[in-house]
Amino acid sequence: MRLRPRAALLVVLASLPLWGAHAAPRDAKEKALVSHVTAGEQANIELLEQLVNVNSGTMNFAGVRKVADMLRPRFEALGFKVSWVDGTPWGRAGHLIATRPGRGKHVLLIGHLDTVFEPNHPFQRWQRVDKNIARGPGAADMKGGIIIGLAAMDALKSQKLLDSLQITVVLHGDEEDSGKPLDLARHDLIEAAKAADIALGLENAADNPKTAVTARRSSTGWVVKVKAKSSHSSQIFSNEVGAGAAYELGRILNGFYQEVRGEEFVTFNPGLVASSTQVDFNKQPLSATISGKNNIVAPVGIISGDLRTLTVQQLEDTRAKMRKVVAASLPNTSAEIEFTDNYPPMAPTEGNRKLLSLYDGVSKDLGFGPVTEVNPRNAGAADISFAADHVDMALDGLGLLGGGAHTADEFADLRTYRIQTQRLAVLLYWLGKK
Known part of the structure; x- marks a missing residue:
């Protein structure tokens, strides 16, 4: 039986030990941190409700900026210097960046x-389904x-431990629909990563409290364009025509399937395939308008697709194989x-x-049980991928968990707040001690 996202999460949560049932924090500082988190839960859930009720769809620049303005005083109260990076050069609202000096490791939160x-869109507001579940856009993601x-x-x-780390926070205004050019849109994140030691992603990732993300696959685009001789259909396959x-497109797709497919974590999907007498193709939004006749040999064709790999080497090798297939044209x-670069891989x-x-040890210490790594096949592209190559260590999936992301059924399971x-x-705290 296939579980719906909410049902699957409930099963996982039911299998987690209650906090303190099998273990307890090992020192007084940990106990104090746990108590403070518990005491502040209700106020933070109320803040989350306020944020969710502000529409911040990527192209609603005013809404994205309003969410940033709501968060600014929260970071400033923690001693952060907060700045806003205007996104006009890449066609988006912009990013909020908060920095705080410290004496230890430099941690980047993303x-x-x-x-x-x-x-x-009709899906706009926070809705409390019951004491554990809250629906709303962005409630989890x-x-x-x-x-x-x-x-x-x-x-x-609260425990005077924040000074033990140097912390930078980068909150993008265009993760769901990245601005272009992408090198400008992610410039500040990459520069922050170059200065940091550790990157932590606050995504909900696999929405499973037993897992965290050590690797993510890339997201790369590709377009194949085909030209051929046009003629009356009765002359197809002749030496002259x-x-x-259309057959060339078919050959290429079959070649990809037969000769490129097979390596673990490498996938390539044709999202649009079109061939006819005339093809008008648009990359954004992805579409094609075609016209032709059955008795005309199609002179043009196009394929637009998606390519995902786990490492840069896999990406380069796969591109080379695809180029080889494309080059072996029919008569x-x-x-x-x-190829177009979008999100790089976060290699394991x-x-x-x-x-x-270390995170697994923390979880066990708190009585939440072990944490294992997500299968990269189930981890899509995310902004931490831009940072991962520039830091010593990176981990994602540390945010509030739920399900239904990118749908009108998105929800947050508030029981995962404390976890x-x-x-x-x-x-x-542990990182600050090392």
Whole structure:
């Protein structure tokens, strides 16, 4: 039986030990952090409700900025210097960046202000389904994650532990629909990562409290364009006319399937395929308008697709294989393939797994049981991928958990608030001691 996201999460939560049932924090500071998180839960859930009720769809620039303005005093109260990076150069609202000096490791926290749905969508408001479940755009993905980060750092500040780390927070305004050019849109994150030692992502990731993300696959685009001779259909396959564009598209797709498919974590999906007498293609939004006749050999064709890999080497090798397939054209046809870089891979490194081991130890120490790594096949692209190559260790999936992301059924399971916030607070405490 396949469980719905909410049902699956409930099963996982039911299998988690209650806090304190099998273990207890090992020192007085941990106990104090846990108590502070518990005491502040209601106020932080109320703040989350306020944030969710402000539409911040990526293209609602005013809404994205309003969420940032609501968060600014929260960061300033923790001793952060907060700045706003205007997103006009990449066609989006902008980013909120908060920095706080400290004497220990430099930790980068990564999140985003924007959500999927714009103001014209009916899914707009926070709705408390019951004492555990709250629906709303961004409830889990990922205004809930921002709340987890703030609450964890507030707990550290209450125990005078926040100074043991240097912390930078980058909250993008365009994670759900990245601005272009992407190198400008992610410039500030990359520069922050270069200065940091550790990156922590506040996404909800696999929505499973027993897992965290040590690796994410890339997201790369590709377009194949085909040209062929046009003629009356009765002349197809002749020496003068050849195979036509439609058959060439078919050959290429079959070649990808037969010769490129198979390596673990490598996938390539054709999202649009079109061939006819005339094809008008648009990349954004992805679409094609075609016209033709059955008795005309199609002279043009196009394929637009998505490519995902776990490492940069996999990406380069797969692109080379795809180019080789494209180059072996049928008679009287020609084809070319173009690639566009979107999100890089977050490769599974020893540093990432070391950080997961530390997080796993925190979870066990708090009585929440072990944490294992998510299968990269189930981890989509995210902003931490831009940072991962520049830090010693990176881990994602530390935010508020729920389900139904990117749909009108999105929800947050508020029982994971204490689990995730206590884990993050104690993880930061441990990092500050090292």
